[in-house]
Amino acid sequence: MAIDWPSTQAEVFRENPLGILNAKTWSHYHSYGGWGRFFEGLRVGKLLATQCTNQQCGEHRLWLPPRCECPDCWHEMAWREAPTTGRIFTWSTVLYPGELFRLPPETSLISVEIDGVCTKLMSYLKDGKPEIGMPIKAVFNTKKPTNTILDLAWVPA
Template identity: 40%
Template sequence: MREKGTILYGIDPLVIHDHYDIDYRHSYAQDSPFFIGLTKGKLLGSRCTACGYSYATPRAHCMECGAPTAWNELPLTGRIHTFTTCHYGGEAFLKDTPFTLILVEFDGADTLFLSRLKGMPPDEVRIGMPVIARFARTPSFKVTDVWFEPADKE
């Protein structure tokens, strides 16, 4: 019988390092214009065709009234609404830890946009700071093709 806290048969736990690799094929469907916009240095949200509610992230239909939405170009500058510092991330972000995630407020948008903040140590980030969107030179058609930097570094 094994006692609590002891190792069975005096053997250390077996640890196996195994590589995992998979290719995914997926479609952005109605959100495709958002990702195409990133390749052109544009942030595209959506605006309700009935009530005018404006989304910083794409929506096919308004979450307020249910009407269809239309594409709406957002400004490239905004303000930090809130932020968090991540000391661990998914595989794609491990080399960047710690990194800062921010929710960006845009003039004219009723919702927030989640992105990374680059170019500033996490302990210097402040709510209300002006930020500006930056885009990958070589797009990968992922949300990481856009990030924000402090606007005062212009």
Template identity: 40%
Template structure:
């Protein structure tokens, strides 16, 4: 059922739903490992680089990478506060997104920070990654929390 809010300009409200069928392909192990409580990255032994988000092939030498478990501990590289988001997270606003430097990883990882006090968040702050015990097989199954 479409609702009309105005005619000039024409603004309507109409239900909209899409069902996605999505393959994680070569990054499947990242998500299936989360259900085992493990945070996995990929590593190129040739270039000695570890990637998270995982990359099935090294962007430098194009060799296939291997899976390695990481601790999930790290520090905030930078952060921002969101006052608007996709529908799934509207109830949680405002919240913070952070790029984190994780131990043993050479790339930055973008994730959500869950904290009780957003005013204490700062660059360099220690964090630890947390994994949902009720996986939805999405990137929201993991997040960072302050490591106090």
């Protein structure tokens, strides 16, 4: 059986030294696993955190981003609704984001300090000018969710 030469070719972008375009166009089928509940919560306007249920464990504050198992004792965590108000712990307005960024350049990234939460969730400010210590409240992209962390944002409280 005679085999035909391939019908498509790699595009040459430079002759010397020879360089070709290796195109990549496929998707990854990524599962959030046990963290999916957090993203499902964002769709319906809920900020869901987890808390260690082991009475002997020393850490009983909320985790946000959530974890399915406690890193201090490996015990299973319980889901809890976290407060939806907090303060800006730090911020940066990103002028040259990377290729996959879906928000406009000049979006201000923020780290959010929330009472009772042992971590400082990274998010973005949807409105207003950021300042360290500024009180903020959570807003949710419930109408047309992206099903990513971008469905949560914050505005001045």
